[in-house]
Amino acid sequence: MKEFLKYTIIGIMLIIVQVGLFAGGSQDTDLKEGPRESIELKIAALKGPTGFGMIKLFEDVPNLGPGVSSTYFVIPTPTEMVARITSGEVDFAVLPANVGAKLYTKGPGYPLGAVVGLGSIYILSRDEGVKSLEDLSGRQVYGVGKGATPDYLMRYFLREEGIEGVTIDFSLPPTQVAQMAIAGKADTVILPEPFVTQILMKAPDMKIVIDLQDQWKNISGEEEVYPISVVVIRPEVALNYPEVVLRFLEEYKASIEFVVTHPAPASVLIEKFGIMPAVIAEKAIPRCNLSFASALASRESMEVYLSVLLAGDPVSIGGELPDSNYYFSAP
Helix, strand or coil: CHHHHHHHHHHHHHHHHHHHHHHHHHHHHHHHHCCCCCEEEEEEEECCHHHHHHHHHHHHCCCCCCCEEEEEEEECCHHHHHHHHHCCCCCEEEEEHHHHHHHHHHCCCCCEEEEEEECCEEEEECCCCCCCHHHHCCCEEEECCCCCHHHHHHHHHHHHHCCCCCEEECCCCHHHHHHHHHHCCCCEEEEECCHHHHHHHHCCCCEEEEEHHHHHHHHHCCCCCCEEEEEEECHHHHHHCHHHHHHHHHHHHHHHHHHHHCHHHHHHHHHHCCCCCHHHHHHHHHHCCEEEEECCCCHHHHHHHHHHHHHHCHHHHCCCCCCHHHECCCC
């Protein structure tokens, strides 16, 4: 009887150990191989420079893990992108930084995955008397982005520098402002890339006279340029598949590095996928300030930038700074 009990106990212990080893092995497999069920991700880039950094992903469609498929597409305007996000149609989306913050604070709560682009706004002029912000006083200037970054930044700069008497017309679309500058009907304009490149290619008498990125560092005291483009993540994806998010962000970072270091082949892909003609894209890339910083690494610079917008126009970011949960971090 004692022998029977002895071998029974040993057998039970062996079963317990085997079950424990099997369970541990299963957990390791889940972590390394990704989600058990199949998922299909929809990934959207904006038409224009905001979409440049993702272009290698469009071309390669990288493997994001077992059971994960992905579809990449281009959205023509931020307004349509917001509509797609609000309806939950996209899993990863690239947006202007303030729009991403506003969508988080007001819903549907997409967290920030990474900053994927820094400021790329410039003041161009053929007026030799314009060399600084102070020189804009008393002049008519054409700008783009009413209720967006160019507008908010100019208000901030002029207020901080105590400059008055600057008239900025934000009523025209960027294509028309660029055409007016090329035709000699607008002497001083505030524009982002790629419109800066378009003007410089066709109007040699127009020059970049003020780099708003330098103005930001000088006036704000920040060492880094303000973040302007971000990639956000559908909350359910960020919560349930953090390993997939990390893999996607790694691929995105590599894509940005490819575009920055190989502008010629990158510009061919940019045209291939209908984002912009290659001849313009190649020349614009160096001034687009494509850059990658994880959500946590970019939090301080993001909060400085959003605080400036909050002070100037609270509606621009949804009335408050996003809380700590806005910044994605894998568990």
